[in-house]
Amino acid sequence: MTHDKQIHQLNQLIFSSSTITILTHPNPDGDALGSSLALFHALAFQNKNVKVIIPNSYPAFLKWLPGIDDTIVFDHSPKKAEEQILRSDLIICLDFNTLKRIERIAPIIRSSQAPLALIDHHLEPDSEFQIQISDTNASSTAELVYDVILSLQIMPADLSLIAPCIYVGIMTDTGSFSYSCNHPRPYEITAKLVESGLDVAVVHNLVYDTFSESRLRLLGYLLNRKMKVFPSHQAAFISLSLADQIKYNFQIGDSEGIVNYALSIEGIKLAAFFTEKSDLVRVSLRSKGDLSVNLLARQYFNGGGHKNAAGGNSYTTLKKTELAFVKMLDQIKDEIINAH
Numbered sequence: 651m652t653h654d655k656q657i658h659q660l661n662q663l664i665f666s667s668s669t670i671t672i673l674t675h676p677n678p679d680g681d682a683l684g685s686s687l688a689l690f691h692a693l694a695f696q697n698k699n700v701k702v703i704i705p706n707s708y709p710a711f712l713k714w715l716p717g718i719d720d721t722i723v724f725d726h727s728p729k730k731a732e733e734q735i736l737r738s739d740l741i742i743c744l745d746f747n748t749l750k751r752i753e754r755i756a757p758i759i760r761s762s763q764a765p766l767a768l769i770d771h772h773l774e775p776d777s778e779f780q781i782q783i784s785d786t787n788a789s790s791t792a793e794l795v796y797d798v799i800l801s802l803q804i805m806p807a808d809l810s811l812i813a814p815c816i817y818v819g820i821m822t823d824t825g826s827f828s829y830s831c832n833h834p835r836p837y838e839i840t841a842k843l844v845e846s847g848l849d850v851a852v853v854h855n856l857v858y859d860t861f862s863e864s865r866l867r868l869l870g871y872l873l874n875r876k877m878k879v880f881p882s883h884q885a886a887f888i889s890l891s892l893a894d895q896i897k898y899n900f901q902i903g904d905s906e907g908i909v910n911y912a913l914s915i916e917g918i919k920l921a922a923f924f925t926e927k928s929d930l931v932r933v934s935l936r937s938k939g940d941l942s943v944n945l946l947a948r949q950y951f952n953g954g955g956h957k958n959a960a961g962g963n964s965y966t967t968l969k970k971t972e973l974a975f976v977k978m979l980d981q982i983k984d985e986i987i988n989a990h
């Protein structure tokens with residue numbers, strides 16, 4: 651990896667720190683939690699007093715990750731999380747690129763004296779992070795964390811705790827090795843993990859074959875009743891209302907990956923998933939080829955992300971969000987159709 655200066659600085663900071671906080675983004679996915687817990691285990695092996703802080707709760711399909719019970723969920727224990735941050739000598743942010751994404755925690759971070767480091771693979775990281783190990787070509791933050799742990803020479807001999815964490819990050823952020831992985835590194839790392847004893851089928855089953863019945867029925871309902879396809883614009887969206895969430899006993903993580911079904915229709919290059927919240931609508935965008943949803947998320951939804959996977963917020967009703975999206979489709983129709 652080509653972040654020698656940043657790695658060296660991080661190494662010195664870790665060496666001189668006794669208390670370290672690892673922080674990830676809200677609604678954490680497999681990469682956010684996997685990369686955070688992998689780094690947690692490596693630093694714990696170094697006898698660091700280390701904690702992972704998660705802004706809100708995590709999905710059930712990740713509850714088996716080694717170390718997850720040692721994390722602090724900010725929404726459940728805000729005082730404990732604040733005390734942890736304020737007593738830290740170093741704060742390392744994983745799998746997000748701007749403190750804007752952790753609105754309620756950001757003021758506490760800013761009031762801390764500790765240096766702020768970033769390990770991430772999203773586009774355009776904020777300058778607020780003093781150390782940036784940011785690589786948009788990486789499949790996942792987990793891939794970067796593996797290489798950082800290697801470079802820092804803190805890779806434990808026994809990988810039994812770290813391996814499933816790293817693998818979950820790579821597997822989920824590449825859609826089980828179907829995108830963002832057209833380079834050797836994720837496969838090389840996976841080979842090392844398998845050599846160390848990792849059973850990839852077990853991890854795959856834990857993540858993808860543990861749906862509740864209501865989660866699968868919600869998927870069926872959304873695809874059947876709530877997906878709108880615009881063939882002439884090569885786009886589609888799916889909406890999840892608050893009423894649907896109550897009806898299907900919606901749990902955090904239950905809508906993970908549903909946006910990709912809209913993108914799997916032949917000829918569709920742009921897909922959106924809208925989740926109604928009490929005060930806003932969460933927007934998830936996916937695209938194919940050189941159509942950048944990072945730019946669309948920034949321009950229309952106050953968000954960002956990667957070229958082909960991004961997200962943001964819409965500060966209006968679900969209905970108005972859908973109408974605004976359709977209007978946007980008209981505005982960018984040529985851009986979508988000409989994308990390759």
Ligand code: 5GP
Nearest residue numbers: 751934935953954955956959960961962963
């Ligand atoms: P998802 O649609 O799965 O929530 O997010 C897709 C990608 O976009 C993820 O990599 C995520 O980190 C990023 N992303 C999602 N929401 C936001 C947002 O509000 N702001 C920014 N900057 N990135 C986001």
Ligand code: MN
Nearest residue numbers: 681745791823
């Ligand atoms: Mn990621």
